[in-house]
Amino acid sequence: MSASNRRAPGPPLWKRPVVAILIACSLVVAIGAGVALASGNPFAKYPPAKAAILQREQNAVATAQAQPRAPKNPNYVAPAASTPHPTETAGITNGQNAGPFSACELLVQNTWQGPVNGRWEVVYAGATHHDRAACNDPQGALVIFDRHTATQVGWYTAPAGVQNLTITAVNGDIMTLRTDAGAALTFNLATNTFSTGS
Amino acid sequence: MSKKTLTWRVFGVSALVVTVLAGVLAIPPSHTVFATPAQPATDWSFYIETLDTGTASTLGCNQGKFDQSVYPYRNSEVVLDFGDERDSSGDTILTFDNLPATVSEIESVTTSFAEAYWSCTGNDGTSLLKLGVGTNNSGYTPTYTTGVAWANIVAAIRSTVQSRGWSSQVDVFGANDIEPDWSAWSDTNAWIQGYSSVDPAHYLDYGSADGCSTSSDDPNRPCNNGWTMDNVWEASWGAAPALAIPEIYNTAQPLQWTQIALDGAHRYGGAVYYEGPWDEHDLNSSTNTSAQAWSLFWNDLNSYSSIAQTPIFSAEIHMESCPQTGC
Numbered sequence: 001m002s003a004s005n006r007r008a009p010g011p012p013l014w015k016r017p018v019v020a021i022l023i024a025c026s027l028v029v030a031i032g033a034g035v036a037l038a039s040g041n042p043f044a045k046y047p048p049a050k051a052a053i054l055q056r057e058q059n060a061v062a063t064a065q066a067q068p069r070a071p072k073n074p075n076y077v078a079p080a081a082s083t084p085h086p087t088e089t090a091g092i093t094n095g096q097n098a099g100p101f102s103a104c105e106l107l108v109q110n111t112w113q114g115p116v117n118g119r120w121e122v123v124y125a126g127a128t129h130h131d132r133a134a135c136n137d138p139q140g141a142l143v144i145f146d147r148h149t150a151t152q153v154g155w156y157t158a159p160a161g162v163q164n165l166t167i168t169a170v171n172g173d174i175m176t177l178r179t180d181a182g183a184a185l186t187f188n189l190a191t192n193t194f195s196t197g198s
Numbered sequence: 199m200s201k202k203t204l205t206w207r208v209f210g211v212s213a214l215v216v217t218v219l220a221g222v223l224a225i226p227p228s229h230t231v232f233a234t235p236a237q238p239a240t241d242w243s244f245y246i247e248t249l250d251t252g253t254a255s256t257l258g259c260n261q262g263k264f265d266q267s268v269y270p271y272r273n274s275e276v277v278l279d280f281g282d283e284r285d286s287s288g289d290t291i292l293t294f295d296n297l298p299a300t301v302s303e304i305e306s307v308t309t310s311f312a313e314a315y316w317s318c319t320g321n322d323g324t325s326l327l328k329l330g331v332g333t334n335n336s337g338y339t340p341t342y343t344t345g346v347a348w349a350n351i352v353a354a355i356r357s358t359v360q361s362r363g364w365s366s367q368v369d370v371f372g373a374n375d376i377e378p379d380w381s382a383w384s385d386t387n388a389w390i391q392g393y394s395s396v397d398p399a400h401y402l403d404y405g406s407a408d409g410c411s412t413s414s415d416d417p418n419r420p421c422n423n424g425w426t427m428d429n430v431w432e433a434s435w436g437a438a439p440a441l442a443i444p445e446i447y448n449t450a451q452p453l454q455w456t457q458i459a460l461d462g463a464h465r466y467g468g469a470v471y472y473e474g475p476w477d478e479h480d481l482n483s484s485t486n487t488s489a490q491a492w493s494l495f496w497n498d499l500n501s502y503s504s505i506a507q508t509p510i511f512s513a514e515i516h517m518e519s520c521p522q523t524g525c
Binding site for chain 1: 245247248250251252253255256258259281282291293294295296314316317318319320321323324326334336337338360362363364365366367369371375377378379380397399400405406408409412422435438439440441445447448450451453454466468469471478481482515517518519520
């Protein structure tokens with residue numbers, strides 16, 4: 001090949017103006033996309049069906065905010081409570097009412113409520129679990145609340161070996177319970193103590 | 199070095215710097231331990247005890263005044279727990295005292311709370327109350343029909359809130375304290391399907407992952423009562439309307455929910471994004487405080503880059519009468 005057919009060497013590809021402009025534009029687009037992803041749609045990372053439900057709710061709020069608003073009463077005062085303590089009926093309620101606990105804290109078998117020591121008590125009977133991770137290692141327990149103040153009176157675990165408790169009767173201050181093994185146990189509501197029953 | 203050469207070299211270095219910056223913006227947060235971000239103010243949810251609309255109004259007004267006091271505005275998330283459904287009508291048995299609650303009473307209490315919130319935000323027209331109407335999967339066996347009934351309650355309340363002009367600041371949705379030990383997965387899933395069929399809004403799972411692993415995201419690994427990790431994932435995120443604000447009462451629960459989020463990330467290609475931690479410290483002082491729940495939950499979740507997140511809410515449940523009894 002003669003010297004006249006050989007092209008003079010030019011600048012490296014990345015130094016050529018057109019290429020440089022293309023690189024710069026791509027970077028601008030990339031940065032813009034990154035910023036857009038980092039802001040804006042709060043449901044961008046959610047599965048489409050879920051995002052659609054949440055977006056629909058968000059749109060409903062936005063639509064309402066864009067409308068003329070109903071006037072608020074600047075002197076609004078919440079009405080006084082009219083029924084602080086609904087009619088109370090003493091007795092046992094069977095069925096698995098959850099109670100104000102997670103299942104691992106107390107898996108409720110049944111409940112009793114009635115007057116004790118001048119207050120109205122709610123007693124939950126069931127099984128607590130010492131291993132809260134596995135929700136295992138059960139032990140029978142009673143949890144007592146003062147119904148009027150909605151405060152906990154105490155948490156009482158059954159004697160060792162008893163894994164569950166169910167309330168079967170209440171006479172005066174003596175509550176009779178059935179264990180998971182079918183044995184009878186009593187609990188004195190006045191003194192909050194267990195004793196073996198018959 | 200010629201001027202032209204210097205110009206190109208400067209350009210090349212600049213392009214390299216910009217490329218690195220773009221990469222940093224595009225890449226999700228890495229596995230780097232940062233200080234735990236500040237906990238949001240904890241919103242109070244309530245076990246409804248009396249069905250008294252005056253009490254509900256006081257509680258709603260309290261929340262409205264608090265949100266209004268935060269500049270420029272804040273959003274809050276509250277659940278009113280009405281206990282477990284007692285039959286297919288949607289009537290419930292209240293969690294605390296076994297008082298029966300009708301659908302009409304549930305709707306009245308919830309709308310009273312919503313109205314009071316809206317009114318008590320005063321000249322703040324931006325703060326938003328996200329209000330959950332709560333039940334649980336214990337008691338009467340959950341069914342497709344009870345899921346439909348609960349969704350219809352939510353739809354009715356949403357309609358009332360909209361017609362009364364409060365929907366600019368109140369967003370109502372369903373909520374369910376879903377716990378594996380309370381009912382079989384097949385029954386709970388039926389409830390979810392029933393709720394989804396009406397599709398009034400999302401639902402918020404404020405429950406637990408009883409017996410689920412604290413160290414493995416194996417989706418088939420058993421939890422309690424015949425559930426698997428994957429079932430808990432489905433109930434809390436996999437179902438289209440599901441969001442979760444899970445119980446973080448002890449040190450095991452944040453680990454369980456972290457594994458559930460990892461199950462989602464590894465198996466379904468996307469993390470679970472939680473609304474926040476839920477605690478009950480006021481009811482049981484041996485359990486996590488809201489600050490402990492926040493810290494444990496955030497640190498466990500952010501130990502993994504694939505599910506790293508900062509929830510936006512902190513929630514704690516109280517008895518309805520709590521503010522009056524000075525808790």
